[in-house]
Amino acid sequence: MALADIEDKDGNRIMLAEINVWADIIATLMVAVGLGFWAFQIIGNFATGRMKRKFIGKQWPHHDAIVPPLPKIMHGVHVTSMIALWITGLLIRFPVIVNGRTPLKYIHFVAMYAVIIIFVMRLQYAFARDSKEFAITLKDIKNSPRVLGYYMFLGKAYPHLMKYNVMQKMTYGLLFPIFLTVMAFTGFGLMWPKTVLGFLAPLAGGVAAAAAWARVVHYLSAMFLLMFTMIHVCLSFIEDYPALLMFFGLTKQEAHAPHGHTTHPPTTEPARPYAN
Amino acid sequence: MAIQLIPRQLNRPAPMRTSARLSGLVALATGFFFCLVPAIAQAAPVDFTIGIPGKTGCLVCHGDPKLTEVKSKKVLYISESVMLGSVHKDVPCTKCHTDFDSAMATQSHQGKNTDSKKIAGLSCKNCHEHAAQLKVYDKSTHGRLAMGGDDKAPTCADCHGSHEIKSLKKNKAYRAEFRMNAKQVCGKCHQKYYASYNDYYHGRAYKTGAADAPACWDCHGAHEILPADQTESKVAKGNLAKTCGTCHPDSRAGFANFGALIHGRDTMLGKNLLIKYKDKLLTWFGDTFLGSKEAAASGKPAAAKP
Numbered sequence: 042m043a044l045a046d047i048e049d050k051d052g053n054r055i056m057l058a059e060i061n062v063w064a065d066i067i068a069t070l071m072v073a074v075g076l077g078f079w080a081f082q083i084i085g086n087f088a089t090g091r092m093k094r095k096f097i098g099k100q101w102p103h104h105d106a107i108v109p110p111l112p113k114i115m116h117g118v119h120v121t122s123m124i125a126l127w128i129t130g131l132l133i134r135f136p137v138i139v140n141g142r143t144p145l146k147y148i149h150f151v152a153m154y155a156v157i158i159i160f161v162m163r164l165q166y167a168f169a170r171d172s173k174e175f176a177i178t179l180k181d182i183k184n185s186p187r188v189l190g191y192y193m194f195l196g197k198a199y200p201h202l203m204k205y206n207v208m209q210k211m212t213y214g215l216l217f218p219i220f221l222t223v224m225a226f227t228g229f230g231l232m233w234p235k236t237v238l239g240f241l242a243p244l245a246g247g248v249a250a251a252a253a254w255a256r257v258v259h260y261l262s263a264m265f266l267l268m269f270t271m272i273h274v275c276l277s278f279i280e281d282y283p284a285l286l287m288f289f290g291l292t293k294q295e296a297h298a299p300h301g302h303t304t305h306p307p308t309t310e311p312a313r314p315y316a317n
Numbered sequence: 318m319a320i321q322l323i324p325r326q327l328n329r330p331a332p333m334r335t336s337a338r339l340s341g342l343v344a345l346a347t348g349f350f351f352c353l354v355p356a357i358a359q360a361a362p363v364d365f366t367i368g369i370p371g372k373t374g375c376l377v378c379h380g381d382p383k384l385t386e387v388k389s390k391k392v393l394y395i396s397e398s399v400m401l402g403s404v405h406k407d408v409p410c411t412k413c414h415t416d417f418d419s420a421m422a423t424q425s426h427q428g429k430n431t432d433s434k435k436i437a438g439l440s441c442k443n444c445h446e447h448a449a450q451l452k453v454y455d456k457s458t459h460g461r462l463a464m465g466g467d468d469k470a471p472t473c474a475d476c477h478g479s480h481e482i483k484s485l486k487k488n489k490a491y492r493a494e495f496r497m498n499a500k501q502v503c504g505k506c507h508q509k510y511y512a513s514y515n516d517y518y519h520g521r522a523y524k525t526g527a528a529d530a531p532a533c534w535d536c537h538g539a540h541e542i543l544p545a546d547q548t549e550s551k552v553a554k555g556n557l558a559k560t561c562g563t564c565h566p567d568s569r570a571g572f573a574n575f576g577a578l579i580h581g582r583d584t585m586l587g588k589n590l591l592i593k594y595k596d597k598l599l600t601w602f603g604d605t606f607l608g609s610k611e612a613a614a615s616g617k618p619a620a621a622k623p
Contacts, residue, residue: 057571058578061517062585066592134517140526235566248567253575 057253064257068264075271082279085194092279101283105204107294108287112166116288119159123270125152130263153228160221174204175214181207192276212269220262227259375410376400395480404484413440413479437479438472439463447473453540458547460540469506476502476539496532499523503533513580520579536560536579 086092094100129149133142167175185207190196192208205213230237231252238251245251277285286292378384379395386393400406411417416436441447454460454473462470474482483491495502504511514520514533523530534542536552543550551560557573565572578585586592 057575058581059585061575061578062582062589063591065586066589136517136522136525136527138525140528142522142525142527142529242567246571247569249561249565250569250572250575252565253572 057250057257060257064261067261071264071268072271075268075275078272079275082192082275086279089194089197095279096282102281104284104294112163112171113288113290115159115163115166117290118155119163122152122155122159123266125149126156127263127267130260134260150232153225156221157225160218160225164218175210177207177210177214181210212273216269217266220266224259224262224266227255227262230255231259399481403480403482404487405480405482412443413437415440415443432468434474435463435468435472438474441473450540457538457540457542458544459542471506493528496528497523497526499532499534507533510580513583516578516580516582520582531564535563 083092086095125148129145129152132138132145133149136142138145187196188206188208226237234248234252234255238245238248238255241251241254242248245254277288283292284294287294376395376397379393380397382394384393385391405413414433414437416433439451442451451473455464459471463472477485483495485492485495500511511533514523519531523532538551541551543553545552545554547553548555550556554573557576558568558570561573561576562568
């Protein structure tokens with residue numbers, strides 16, 4: 042039995058239609074989670090005095106090395122393209138612009154190619170230069186409860202780590218690549234259903250049904266990425282505002298002398314001066 | 318040649334006698350009665366078949382923007398400029414209004430016993446190039462109702478327009494315009510169905526003018542339209558996969574069930590468990606923290622629940 046043939050309790054085979062309705066609800070909840078996270082972080086940072094220490098006391102994290110221009114440029118292009126993809130994608134699904142679907146699709150395609158090119162370039166750059174920064178170590182796993190505790194305002198100390206904490210490593214090194222791949226696959230599947238999704242036809246109940254499922258997955262993946270990006274932007278803004286500005290070329294980065302992040306245990310020295 | 322000027326008084330005929338005058342007047346009146354009146358009566362119908370330009374024929378009266386039926390207040394004005402822009406600009410009015418009796422124009426206009434609108438609406442069959450569509454239409458649900466005497470059954474003119482009609486074959490711009498006009502073409506009778514045509518990729522996109530979104534007739538058929546419960550219908554359960562397949566390659570029965578969303582998205586949203594729960598939650602929140610609507614209206618706090 043194909044996925045699209047699954048019946049509801051009344052014998053109506055409308056599972057795919059129901060899932061599409063649920064997809065909107067789940068997508069709305071994801072955006073709500075993203076916005077809720079912003080609210081939670083802002084309130085928590087004000088309540089614990091972290092906001093004052095950071096934005097007035099200028100107690101921001103120190104960085105060992107200057108970020109080279111290439112990752113910054115790639116990040117900038119990626120951000121612009123992703124914003125274009127979200128806006129056009131949502132407007133294609135929820136059309137409000139009169140006769141806008143065709144031009145929106147063209148913008149969507151251009152932005153999609155930009156994201157894919159940047160994604161491939163970033164993968165190549167990672168393997169050549171900084172893949173170690175995304176490697177999840179045993180130390181990261183051990184530290185993860187404390188990192189989580191810090192973001193949940195349950196603990197004061199931020200464990201001393203390398204460039205990224207375990208959640209960042211998982212997000213940048215696993216979640217984003219996986220979801221970008223899924224989105225690219227489903228997106229191409231919607232463009233060329235027979236070629237790309239043909240092998241899924243027996244499971245889905247035809248190419249058309251496979252494309253319909255691909256559309257749902259594409260939409261939910263986009264919204265999931267949007268939720269994570271909202272969290273990513275929130276933490277970038279609150280935890281390291283100077284780095285956020287620097288990453289978009291709005292300020293010049295001040296590099297601090299390396300002080301042995303890799304050599305000492307993560308708890309002996311607080312990375313952030315306000316942590317204790 | 319020299320012109321000789323004659324004084325007026327000299328050129329006047331000699332005065333007639335009274336008896337001769339009388340007999341002349343009688344002859345004139347008799348001649349008028351037997352010759353001129355039938356001549357006018359014969360000449361009048363001819364004018365009704367004259368073409369539109371120059372405000373002749375029917376447009377002598379119907380070209381007046383103020384022309385209104387006294388009892389029903391129905392506007393009888395036909396815009397000359399609209400007619401000139403139609404594909405039928407050179408077709409005489411009586412070619413479509415076949416029930417109009419030009420010999421008895423007055424009778425035809427007053428106290429007529431024919432449904433002239435319906436007759437005109439179906440007169441497309443009189444031209445051989447529309448015969449094929451009419452043949453299909455006759456078997457459709459619209460056609461059967463119209464032939465069965467249903468006053469509300471749509472005729473050709475109800476969908477394609479009447480005096481303003483343009484060619485769908487030759488006029489590409491009009492074809493695109495007509496395509497986006499399903500609200501008027503189908504929605505004026507099938508209001509509920511048009512309102513429920515609200516899913517993401519078909520209905521909503523169509524309503525915002527997406528050229529690649531299907532109009533009603535792309536799925537339901539146009540001249541051949543039949544109710545979904547009839548096996549020959551394009552939207553009958555057995556034919557859905559084929560109908561969807563015109564746009565969606567390798568469409569099968571399972572995929573066609575996805576079509577439940579096309580007219581059912583709003584209903585499905587309403588029935589969704591979480592949406593229902595959200596509504597209940599909001600009602601509870603409103604009643605508990607903001608006071609009920611009645612209390613808010615009266616300015617008094619909501620009564621405590623037992």
